[in-house]
Amino acid sequence: MATDRPYHHGDLRRALLDAAATAIVENGPSTVSLRDLARRVGVSHAGPVHHFRDKAGLLTALATEGFELLADALHGAREQGGIAELGVCYVRFATEHRAHFAVMFRPDLYHADDPQLAHAAERAFTSLTEGIGAQVTEGDSAAAVLAAWSLVHGFATLWNTGVMPPELVTDPVDGARAITGILNRAIGPAGGDPAAGS
Amino acid sequence: MATDRPYHHGDLRRALLDAAATAIVENGPSTVSLRDLARRVGVSHAGPVHHFRDKAGLLTALATEGFELLADALHGAREQGGIAELGVCYVRFATEHRAHFAVMFRPDLYHADDPQLAHAAERAFTSLTEGIGAQVTEGDSAAAVLAAWSLVHGFATLWNTGVMPPELVTDPVDGARAITGILNRAIGPAGGDPAAGS
DNA sequence: TGTACATCAGTGAACGCGCGTTCACTGATGTAC
DNA sequence: TGTACATCAGTGAACGCGCGTTCACTGATGTAC
Numbered sequence: 298m299a300t301d302r303p304y305h306h307g308d309l310r311r312a313l314l315d316a317a318a319t320a321i322v323e324n325g326p327s328t329v330s331l332r333d334l335a336r337r338v339g340v341s342h343a344g345p346v347h348h349f350r351d352k353a354g355l356l357t358a359l360a361t362e363g364f365e366l367l368a369d370a371l372h373g374a375r376e377q378g379g380i381a382e383l384g385v386c387y388v389r390f391a392t393e394h395r396a397h398f399a400v401m402f403r404p405d406l407y408h409a410d411d412p413q414l415a416h417a418a419e420r421a422f423t424s425l426t427e428g429i430g431a432q433v434t435e436g437d438s439a440a441a442v443l444a445a446w447s448l449v450h451g452f453a454t455l456w457n458t459g460v461m462p463p464e465l466v467t468d469p470v471d472g473a474r475a476i477t478g479i480l481n482r483a484i485g486p487a488g489g490d491p492a493a494g495s
Numbered sequence: 496m497a498t499d500r501p502y503h504h505g506d507l508r509r510a511l512l513d514a515a516a517t518a519i520v521e522n523g524p525s526t527v528s529l530r531d532l533a534r535r536v537g538v539s540h541a542g543p544v545h546h547f548r549d550k551a552g553l554l555t556a557l558a559t560e561g562f563e564l565l566a567d568a569l570h571g572a573r574e575q576g577g578i579a580e581l582g583v584c585y586v587r588f589a590t591e592h593r594a595h596f597a598v599m600f601r602p603d604l605y606h607a608d609d610p611q612l613a614h615a616a617e618r619a620f621t622s623l624t625e626g627i628g629a630q631v632t633e634g635d636s637a638a639a640v641l642a643a644w645s646l647v648h649g650f651a652t653l654w655n656t657g658v659m660p661p662e663l664v665t666d667p668v669d670g671a672r673a674i675t676g677i678l679n680r681a682i683g684p685a686g687g688d689p690a691a692g693s
Numbered sequence: 694t695g696t697a698c699a700t701c702a703g704t705g706a707a708c709g710c711g712c713g714t715t716c717a718c719t720g721a722t723g724t725a726c
Numbered sequence: 727t728g729t730a731c732a733t734c735a736g737t738g739a740a741c742g743c744g745c746g747t748t749c750a751c752t753g754a755t756g757t758a759c
Contacts, residue, residue, distance in 0.1 A: 502702075502703065502704090503701090503702060503703075504702080504703075507702080507703080538703070538704090539703060539704045539705065540704095540705085541703075541704065541705075542702080542703055542704080545701090545702060545703070546702090
């Protein structure tokens with residue numbers, strides 16, 4: 298608390314990332330501006346430069362954080378097994394961290410070659426593909442991974458964009474369960490077909 | 496042809512839409528600027544205003560065109576029947592008209608309440624849902640529509656973003672065939688049976 | 694065939710704005726002795 | 727316990743830029759008579 302408006306902020310870095318997330322949910326990731334974030338946080342407009350070299354730097358940090366959160370979440374879901382769990386987890390992440398999710402797939406906005414970011418992205422990707430791959434018992438594993446990823450990514454994107462009509466879904470997690478359930482019938486272990494051996 | 500640099504352009508509207516598509520493929524839809532498009536087309540920067548009231552107006556026109564193209568394409572694919580055909584059609588559209596596709600799902604960038612746009616979007620959406628719905632023979636039809644749409648939309652998005660690793664797919668249409676084939680196993684007519692005639 | 698006139702398409706100067714980034718700076722903090 | 731000093735975090739003025747939009751305008755086109 299300290300006196301009012303202390304010279305040092307305390308955790309400006311964190312505050313800026315949070316403000317960015319809020320701004321992104323409000324207006325989308327392409328219109329964020331450092332000056333606006335500084336304003337939201339109550340700091341001089343030159344403040345952010347100190348923590349993130351530039352605007353892309355800030356978004357790189359946000360995307361990295363997103364990939365880390367996603368990787369952790371997927372890792373957790375793998376323990377519980379099942380393609381459905383992984384898919385639901387992906388969708389839950391996307392809807393609960395809309396801003397992160399929106400930035401992560403906009404590599405034009407950040408420093409895509411940043412090593413920390415690349416590492417986090419790799420980790421998330423591995424969690425996803427290995428998690429799915431391990432569940433596939435029928436047919437082409439690569440195609441199954443592709444299908445599962447596309448399915449949940451598309452659903453999350455359409456939901457977040459707000460273009461999905463309410464007669465199709467009202468709750469994103471329910472929707473995710475429904476569609477991953479369908480996919481599971483085709484590629485999952487002991488799918489709808491009990492005759493799917495080994 | 497006329498003399499060099501005639502006062503009247505001929506078809507400035509069309510030229511601007513084409514330039515916009517090019518610019519969007521290069522830099523994404525959020526950085527297009529009217530002044531840049533005017534420059535590309537070789538016209539005064541105030542020219543575009545005459546054809547599209549403002550920047551959002553231009554993107555509205557592009558999105559509308561996109562929905563119309565998609566609706567027509569899907570309508571054509573319905574004739575040939577099959578969820579796979581519809582899905583492949585969707586993906587083909589998205590990859591062949593990247594700029595249109597990118598704008599269509601960015602309602603923050605255009606006048607979403609424009610009547611012509613709304614009508615075209617409705618038409619595309621109907622073609623898609625009815626086309627898929629008609630093929631569903633097993634289980635919940637709404638969930639199947641949702642799954643199919645999510646699947647192809649996700650695939651198209653991931654492909655266009657360039658985040659899909661080459662070990663998973665190299666050609667978008669092949670990829671689309673593979674994943675729609677999988678889905679078809681779960682929801683299609685005579686599930687998995689290729690002998691689906693007429 | 695010719696002329697007057699309305700309409701339309703494109704011009705170019707001007708406006709005001711918010712932005713990213715740089716800069717020399719100052720206030721606060723912590724550490725060595 | 728006190729003092730000197732280095733380091734760090736945030737300041738605020740300044741820069742140059744590209745943008746969207748407005749404006750009075752002018753060149754070209756087509757149509758009525």
